[in-house]
Amino acid sequence: MTTQAHMGADPTVQRVITARINGRDVTRAVDTRTTLADWLRDELDLVSVHLGCEHGVCGACTVLLDGQSVRACLLLAVQADGHDVETVESLSGDPNDLHPIQQAFHEEHGLQCGFCTPAMVLRTKEILEERRERTDEEVRQEISGILCRCTGYQNIVNAVQCAARKLYAGSPAPIASGTGTGGSTDPHPGA
Amino acid sequence: MKPPRFAYYDPASVAEAVELKSRFGTDALVLAGGQSLMQDLNTRRTRPDALLDINRITSLQELQVGPTHLELGALVRQHRLETDPAVRRAVPLLTGVTHHIGHVENRHRGTVGGSMAQADPWAELPTAAVTLDAEMVIEGPAGRRVEAARDFFTGRGTTSIAPDELLVAVRFPLTPADAGWGFVEVARREGDRAMAAAAAQLRLDDAGRVASIAIGLTSITDHPVRAAETEAQLLGQVPTADAVAAAARAVEQQVDRADDVHATLGYRRHLAITVTQRAVLAAVQRAQEGDRP
Numbered sequence: 001m002t003t004q005a006h007m008g009a010d011p012t013v014q015r016v017i018t019a020r021i022n023g024r025d026v027t028r029a030v031d032t033r034t035t036l037a038d039w040l041r042d043e044l045d046l047v048s049v050h051l052g053c054e055h056g057v058c059g060a061c062t063v064l065l066d067g068q069s070v071r072a073c074l075l076l077a078v079q080a081d082g083h084d085v086e087t088v089e090s091l092s093g094d095p096n097d098l099h100p101i102q103q104a105f106h107e108e109h110g111l112q113c114g115f116c117t118p119a120m121v122l123r124t125k126e127i128l129e130e131r132r133e134r135t136d137e138e139v140r141q142e143i144s145g146i147l148c149r150c151t152g153y154q155n156i157v158n159a160v161q162c163a164a165r166k167l168y169a170g171s172p173a174p175i176a177s178g179t180g181t182g183g184s185t186d187p188h189p190g191a
Numbered sequence: 192m193k194p195p196r197f198a199y200y201d202p203a204s205v206a207e208a209v210e211l212k213s214r215f216g217t218d219a220l221v222l223a224g225g226q227s228l229m230q231d232l233n234t235r236r237t238r239p240d241a242l243l244d245i246n247r248i249t250s251l252q253e254l255q256v257g258p259t260h261l262e263l264g265a266l267v268r269q270h271r272l273e274t275d276p277a278v279r280r281a282v283p284l285l286t287g288v289t290h291h292i293g294h295v296e297n298r299h300r301g302t303v304g305g306s307m308a309q310a311d312p313w314a315e316l317p318t319a320a321v322t323l324d325a326e327m328v329i330e331g332p333a334g335r336r337v338e339a340a341r342d343f344f345t346g347r348g349t350t351s352i353a354p355d356e357l358l359v360a361v362r363f364p365l366t367p368a369d370a371g372w373g374f375v376e377v378a379r380r381e382g383d384r385a386m387a388a389a390a391a392q393l394r395l396d397d398a399g400r401v402a403s404i405a406i407g408l409t410s411i412t413d414h415p416v417r418a419a420e421t422e423a424q425l426l427g428q429v430p431t432a433d434a435v436a437a438a439a440r441a442v443e444q445q446v447d448r449a450d451d452v453h454a455t456l457g458y459r460r461h462l463a464i465t466v467t468q469r470a471v472l473a474a475v476q477r478a479q480e481g482d483r484p
Binding site for chain 2: 012
């Protein structure tokens with residue numbers, strides 16, 4: 001990744017950038033052609049950033065840039081200079097004390113192989129910032145930019161709805177489970 | 192799947208960007224939202240000597256509602272067209288088409304100017320621009336010029352932007368209060384490229400006849416076009432379902448694409464007629480209901 005490090009003096013080839021990564025300022029020299037996805041994963045060891053198609057189709061590398069979901073493979077690391085990047089490592093790393101969204105994916109079996117899970121969890125975090133109830137159909141549309149190759153979408157939808165209930169608990173807004181397809185609230189579907 | 196080597200420039204002003212474009216000519220590519228160009232770099236379908244990242248040019252991020260036009264800076268993100276009430280009030284068709292652009296992750300980053308300059312035959316915003324007679328504001332070494340959208344798109348992925356020029360803004364005429372709009376797209380899956388799409392905007396007179404109408408078509412030829420014959424047939428007519436269905440048949444002859452993996456020519460002709468019909472009927476319904484925010 002740093003084959004051009006010796007050319008660091010040329011700002012068209014290498015730059016020193018500072019980005020806020022999961023709440024901490026990180027300053028590094030980056031090759032200008034390094035994608036944000038490769039930088040996060042290979043240089044910063046944030047291995048939740050999964051590289052699937054590497055050309056913007058699968059969504060596995062989704063991160064939050066200034067709070068908005070983006071495909072990290074379609075950004076250059078240098079473009080994160082001065083911006084805020086969040087990966088799923090910003091949630092809990094303690095299996096005994098999971099973030100409510102992680103807990104919901106656990107309870108609802110919202111993952112099979114886990115490859116799309118970091119992206120799905122971050123996208124869930126983003127959409128649940130907007131505190132409103134969604135039908136299952138709306139949830140499906142909201143997560144349609146991320147492919148689950150296990151095709152385990154039903155449990156992901158269930159997990160998103162479960163996470164909404166957890167996060168909105170005690171909120172004055174009424175929380176309904178989905179009215180679209182499926183919508184099981186059984187914590188052990190298909191068992 | 193890694194970008195090839197290039198010299199990276201991130202100009203801070205339009206003047207600086209134009210200077211770089213003049214210097215590099217066709218050897219430089221402009222990076223706006225990157226939702227198409229980064230794909231092409233990662234897959235190495237393109238290998239520019241220089242990449243001009245315009246994202247630092249804050250003046251290109253402005254959105255202004257003027258007395259006659261909505262002016263969108265080239266870097267206005269597509270997601271803003273969906274969410275900014277000012278856009279929905281000024282040009283509701285824009286809000287309507289934007290949802291069909293890729294996925295929200297793409298629209299968070301993708302830009303108005305990038306979509307226009309990319310000029311993909313299946314792209315929604317170019318079709319909106321041609322339908323609504325938008326104007327492209329282009330800056331070059333000699334200064335600014337303004338080009339009509341219908342002259343701007345010249346073919347698949349090609350526009351009238353010269354190698355030393357930069358698209359800086361797109362101006363959409365404000366939608367009249369009594370106008371109705373419709374947009375209908377057929378794609379295989381949510382977020383996929385349009386196999387065919389139609390945008391329509393029209394006004395009705397007091398007798399319910401079509402007083403003005405514009406229809407734009409996506410993905411039926413190598414660039415967005417107006418359905419001139421269908422427009423002419425409906426102008427001055429009461430747009431009944433039968434009249435619209437009959438007029439929509441005229442678009443069949445405009446479909447000019449060979450069979451491809453997405454659709455055969457015959458199927459695309461069928462889709463073109465269907466989306467035209469539905470988009471016009473949606474516009475008629477909105478014009479009748481006065482569905483404006």
